[in-house]
Amino acid sequence: MNGQLANRFTPYIFMAPAVLIMGIALLYPLGYMVYGSFREWNPSQNISETEFVGLKNYITLFFDAAFRESLAVTLIFAVTVVAAELFIGVGLALLLDRNIRGMSLLRTLFILPMMIAPVVVGLMWRYMYHPTVGTINRTLKSMGFEGVDWLGQHALASVIVADIWQWTPFIFILALAALQSLPRSALEAARIDGATAWQQIFYIKLPLMMPVLIVTALLRLIDAFKVLEVILVMTQGGPGLSTEILALRISRTATEFRELGVAAAMSNYLLILLLLLTLGMFVITRLQEKRAARLAKMVQEES
């Protein structure tokens, strides 16, 4: 009897430390933030001294042009980088999914950018984009072109390029893994059925990779909404608000404007957005599982 009881509780005992850490490191600050978002809160104040203001912070933000601009910048940034990364990453994977000499070295080189710390990536690109001494403009000038004010006039585009450079490898390796797990014989059957290389990609490879690609895209989208370091280092959100993504605006609201309550409310908006994406991802995986289970059941009922 005693042994049975111990058996039943063993898994929970093993899980307890992780749950405890999750509670302290994640749930507590989260609750703190939600609580704080309903209050008028200056960093010099203790939270108990702050005044409850209801939904005021949320409503203010909703009508705040700067916040809306920041939200728009974030959306443009996230959607553009993920779309471009998908296109390039999947394209590269389709190109490199073959056995030729040196391919494994090439693959390793391709995923290097992902392994560099974001701050370093930001610094690197800032120097490359530098109007006078940057690599890019110097190259342009040596070829007789005019230099471009990358981080001035084209700040958002330049930031987007840097993010694409860093994160395309992520999509690349996942797409490559998906490609290599495709049933080889189905592709051979397609070749015998008369599919050209393009037709194999569009009718066989891409449809079969789709489940992986959808989840990958959502993962990247969630990440792209939270991007901070690279942009912080490259432009600090400027010029103007042109590259001020939400994460940056939150940090500025908290430190520069000293409005912790508003910053918390802003964080919650971002959190809701990410929750929706996560929920979408969850629903998609559940649907896939359900479909597989339904099909398997159909076979079982017949036999």
Next chain:
Amino acid sequence: MPQIRLENLVKKYGAVEVLHGIDLEMANNEFTVLVGPSGCGKSTTLRMIAGLESVSSGEIYIDDRPISHLEPKERGLAMVFQDYALYPHMDVAQNISFALRLQKRPKAEIAAKVREVAEIVGLTDFLQRKPAALSGGQRQRVAMARALAKDSGIFLFDEPLSNLDAKLRGQMRAELALMRQKLAKNMIYVTHDQIEAMTLADRIVVMHGGDIQQQGAPEELFKKPANKFVAGFLGSPPMNFMDAELQQENDRLYAKGHGFAFALPEQKAKTLGKTEGKVTVGIRPSDLNYDDTAPEGAGLNLNVRVAEYVGAQSVLMCACETSDVTVELKSETPIALGKTLRFAVRPEGIHVFDRTSEVAL
């Protein structure tokens, strides 16, 4: 229906040569089975014909047209794969019609064709299903239907039945034999299962170690195996092999070994081309019969160790001094385990192979 010819076909992976110059001709409307143990090169040969493997040297001709440089789709053939190779994201109808849709045939024609081949393989009620919702046998049928829909003259099968369970395999084998009668097509079928080979083939090509060992009608290969490998590979339970020496005695030629001496039929003795030396004697389990009265030179004593009852037939594992001998006989034959009994050998059933070269004498 096209004729296929392989000429000195060689396949190399790096420095390793896996096919050593295959010469093979497959006549019009012939069902050819390539059979052999795994790694013998049979699948590689088939995949080279299909265009899925490159040709290292030699040439493949279809109707005297060299095709080894062509893409698979330009060779005009259909193939059924071992794991069915269905497109998981398409339903049955889409799977069947994929090749036709790529050719941009008219919709009505495609629909008619899908109905027609679905009828042949019995899939009419499953056209809207995805492969994941089909059983193994049904998937096999879809693969078959997809190949049929292409209307090509050449059909390639790469171990199509090996993923099915034993009962279904027997059933599909029979259906395939039935379908084969209706279709005037050139079929090449790869299997490691000698029963499939024997039952389906017009012609069997036995391969081993990247070479063709022997080719011919199933009966011919069974009765007159060219070497010890073919003799041991075809037939179930497999042929018994015993070491022996040829000896001339009283005008007759004997194969003598430990515990036995068989007089070879005079006809065979004449054509043997050898009257002494070390040989291997091969006797099929079904060519041995329980017979108390078998005279010297036409029988041997066997100690019965194990009897496997398999219905109408029983398979006996016996020992003849140092060698193991399998006997297949009717189950009603009274046999006592552990006893030493006398068995007669059917004289025509004695095969003699050279001990070193293993070639049939």
